[in-house]
Amino acid sequence: MTKVIINGSKGRMGAALLACGALMPEVQVMAGIDVGDELPAAVSSCDVVIDFSFHSVTPKVARLCAERGKALVIGTTGHSDADKAVIRDAAKSIPMVWATNFSTGVNTLFWLTRKAAQILGPSFDLEVVEMHHRLKKDAPSGTATTLLEILGAVRKLELESALRHGRKGITGERTSHEIGVHALRGGDVVGDHTVIFATNGERIELTHKASSRDTFANGALRAAVWLVGRPPGIYDMQNVLGLED
């Protein structure tokens, strides 16, 4: 039985994690922690902390887990470079699964995106479109960012200069060394992502649509069970699902 603590338990994902955790026989949820609660006091009761809170909170959680020797699953997105540096430092002493998306479907989309980019080559223009609910606080989504990182790695593009966030005005013709990225916001959309590969005469669109947060929650809980007892370091959902190749 894997003992977990949910950090960010009163949020949308927190609620899904508590509900799905109660139904998963190999998991015991020891506590839900949110603003005003004391994670340091609770952490000794668990094997692994699952963090779905806010980007600036994760570094503190990572430091605490490193001090106490607890594994950490990070679902929170939108981290700054400074946040990421602290998290990476903590991972020298504890195992972490750090994933922008825990759904099996989206991780299959990551795999398919890498394969399609390798097969199709540089004559195909790349665009990524994502849509989320109106309350989402970061853009583009963490999942879109992972898709862009996959495309950038295959095409050997520096994302800093290659990304075109939306287009406006006299942009000039599209170059072959740019990747367009478009973040739509509205309503209660849980998370839609499309990767477009377009060339003269044909176009491929790979689309994933999430309709329930349970898909992320069950993936994060599965990652927590997988993680406990692993060597220190940073793993992602591709490792949990065995989709590395």
Ligand SMILES: NC(=O)c1ccc[n+]([C@@H]2O[C@H](COP(=O)([O-])OP(=O)(O)OC[C@H]3O[C@@H](n4cnc5c(N)ncnc54)[C@H](O)[C@@H]3O)[C@@H](O)[C@H]2O)c1
């Ligand atoms: N990796 C994935 O699969 C995945 C899926 C969905 C959402 N997310 C990400 O998860 C995060 C949470 O998303 P959400 O939709 O549940 O947001 P949300 O705003 O509904 O919930 C966040 C919760 O964190 C709490 N929180 C803030 N500061 C805290 C602190 N110091 N200690 C403990 N709790 C604190 C808030 O009070 C809130 O209850 C976001 O970064 C989102 O992008 C990731």
